[in-house]
Amino acid sequence: MTHTSSSSGVRLEIRGLSKRYGTREVLHNTELTIEPGQFVAIVGRSGCGKSTLLRLVAGLEPVSGGTITVDARALDGLSEDTRIMFQDSRLLPWKRVIDNVALGLPPQRRSAAADVLARVGLGDRRNDWPAKLSGGQRQRVSLARALVHNPRLLLLDEPLGALDALTRIEMHRLIEGLWKTSGFTALLVTHDVQEAVALADRVILIEDGRIALDQAISLARPRSQGDAAFAAIEKRILDRVLQKPEPELADPGWPGQPAYGLRWAI
Amino acid sequence: MSQPTPREIQTGAAATVQPDQPWVLLHEGVPLHWAAVGRALARTLRRLIPWIVPLTLVVGWQLASTFGWLSTRVLPAPLDVVTAAWTLTVSGELWTHVKVSAGRALAGLAIGGGLGLLLGLLTGSVRLFETLLDSTIQMVRNIPALALIPLVILWFGIDETAKLFLISVSVFFPIYLNTYHGIRNVDPGLVEMGRTYGLSRWGVYREIILPGALSSILVGLRFSLGLMWVILIVAETISAQAGIGYLTMNAREFLQTDIVLVGILLYALLGKLADLFAKGLEGYWLRWHPGYQGTNR
Numbered sequence: 001m002t003h004t005s006s007s008s009g010v011r012l013e014i015r016g017l018s019k020r021y022g023t024r025e026v027l028h029n030t031e032l033t034i035e036p037g038q039f040v041a042i043v044g045r046s047g048c049g050k051s052t053l054l055r056l057v058a059g060l061e062p063v064s065g066g067t068i069t070v071d072a073r074a075l076d077g078l079s080e081d082t083r084i085m086f087q088d089s090r091l092l093p094w095k096r097v098i099d100n101v102a103l104g105l106p107p108q109r110r111s112a113a114a115d116v117l118a119r120v121g122l123g124d125r126r127n128d129w130p131a132k133l134s135g136g137q138r139q140r141v142s143l144a145r146a147l148v149h150n151p152r153l154l155l156l157d158e159p160l161g162a163l164d165a166l167t168r169i170e171m172h173r174l175i176e177g178l179w180k181t182s183g184f185t186a187l188l189v190t191h192d193v194q195e196a197v198a199l200a201d202r203v204i205l206i207e208d209g210r211i212a213l214d215q216a217i218s219l220a221r222p223r224s225q226g227d228a229a230f231a232a233i234e235k236r237i238l239d240r241v242l243q244k245p246e247p248e249l250a251d252p253g254w255p256g257q258p259a260y261g262l263r264w265a266i
Numbered sequence: 267m268s269q270p271t272p273r274e275i276q277t278g279a280a281a282t283v284q285p286d287q288p289w290v291l292l293h294e295g296v297p298l299h300w301a302a303v304g305r306a307l308a309r310t311l312r313r314l315i316p317w318i319v320p321l322t323l324v325v326g327w328q329l330a331s332t333f334g335w336l337s338t339r340v341l342p343a344p345l346d347v348v349t350a351a352w353t354l355t356v357s358g359e360l361w362t363h364v365k366v367s368a369g370r371a372l373a374g375l376a377i378g379g380g381l382g383l384l385l386g387l388l389t390g391s392v393r394l395f396e397t398l399l400d401s402t403i404q405m406v407r408n409i410p411a412l413a414l415i416p417l418v419i420l421w422f423g424i425d426e427t428a429k430l431f432l433i434s435v436s437v438f439f440p441i442y443l444n445t446y447h448g449i450r451n452v453d454p455g456l457v458e459m460g461r462t463y464g465l466s467r468w469g470v471y472r473e474i475i476l477p478g479a480l481s482s483i484l485v486g487l488r489f490s491l492g493l494m495w496v497i498l499i500v501a502e503t504i505s506a507q508a509g510i511g512y513l514t515m516n517a518r519e520f521l522q523t524d525i526v527l528v529g530i531l532l533y534a535l536l537g538k539l540a541d542l543f544a545k546g547l548e549g550y551w552l553r554w555h556p557g558y559q560g561t562n563r
Contacts, residue, residue: 104463
């Protein structure tokens with residue numbers, strides 16, 4: 001085992017966090033505490049800073065001010081306990097499905113890859129090339145690749161944004177089920193309020209780099225999207241998101257990042 | 267089987283099928299589907315059509331030589347070429363020359379291509395080497411290798427080193443350029459993913475950057491193989507004591523046009539073999555690639 005227990009999520013503390021690209025401040029003085037095992041969704045418009053927050057927590061970029069503390073230890077770059085699931089699955093096209101899942105695993109733990117692949121329902125596709133999978137299947141492989149490391153913090157960067165409605169509902173159930181059994185802390189960035197309400201214990205709205213709303217969702221799981229209470233919460237958050245008029249210019253992605261970074265701003 | 271397309275009906279015997287009675291009983295109840303026979307015939311015909319022109323040309327050429335309309339000083343008869351090839355093969359002479367020529371070509375490819383790959387990997391991966399070397403290489407690249415011939419003869423004389431040098435110089439650039447661009451075009455998202463999944467620097471290089479650049483490197487290899495034979499032919503024609511070029515130039519002195527033609531065909535054959543080899547590599551290494559699904563499993 002690489003960790004003391006795979007069933008414990010991390011406690012995440014963000015204090016006075018800010019991030020600047022050049023002169024533009026993307027996150028201002030953000031405060032956020034996430035309890036171990038909590039599922040938190042971050043919603044917001046394009047370019048509001050939600051993806052930046054995720055990248056900072058992942059250790060992919062340095063902070064400009066403030067601190068991120070993971071289990072009472074200050075975050076310092078990439079962490080063994082953190083895994084990200086990207087919007088585009090980022091599978092390696094030249095590796096078969098099973099080898100993609102086993103990426104970065106020590107040789108003695110390779111058998112775990114097959115187990116996790118079976119848990120996401122793709123045990124029979126293990127020897128296929130990623131090019132032969134559908135978009136939903138690729139994201140399931142990508143989820144398996146993240147979970148095989150027994151992460152204590154799973155970061156999901158709009159992982160379902162490119163999928164069709166039916167596949168999304170399936171993926172919601174799958175992610176919720178795996179989160180319940182594994183107990184990791186989950187941070188989901190999404191622009192879909194319904195998805196946030198379906199999955200999260202807490203929905204946080206970021207507006208202009210500030211936390212504008214922190215809404216606990218106490219609905220019983222599994223949640224049904226047709227439910228009246230579900231619809232009421234969804235409407236409340238959506239109204240709050242739409243309250244502010246959309247900025248006039250579409251955000252052209254983060255400066256200082258290559259062109260592919262545009263994806264992060266969706 | 268699918269239905270015959272309108273095109274097939276036009277070209278083949280399928281047009282004779284009577285739609286109301288497609289099955290005909292041949293001797294003792296063996297059913298035969300006329301449409302199927304028609305389609306098979308049409309398919310065979312279509313496969314033969316591309317061969318009509320070359321076969322006619324060769325037969326016409328042979329007849330022209332036999333009847334003396336075509337001087338053997340201009341072109342030998344095809345049968346004479348075959349006979350010459352056979353005689354050379356039996357005497358072992360052909361094999362000796364092919365070995366020498368192929369040896370030169372491959373040695374040049376190994377030196378020039380190896381250097382190109384190495385430098386391409388360096389400049390593609392390390393910023394310092396890119397700034398240091400890339401613009402120089404891009405400038406030198408514009409000099410055609412064949413323009414160096416007078417200098418090369420002055421430096422190395424006309425022996426083996428000169429030929430190796432010319433081949434190495436010309437195969438260097440396609441491999442260098444494609445390696446460099448292949449590495450530069452690897453999706454940075456995949457590299458970032460590799461880092462977050464705990465791969466070491468070398469791990470990222472081995473699992474992501476090299477395989478990502480491979481299709482581009484193989485394109486470079488195919489360009490280089492093409493150039494390799496062209497430069498070899500020129501180098502061997504200038505002067506050689508052995509090799510296919512020596513064989514043909516020697517035969518020219520004695521007006522043995524049949525042997526000259528054997529040499530030309532040998533070059534063509536070797537070029538084709540090299541291309542097939544490169545295609546084979548692509549089929550195997552890029553079998554994951556949707557563009558190469560033809561060879562996939």
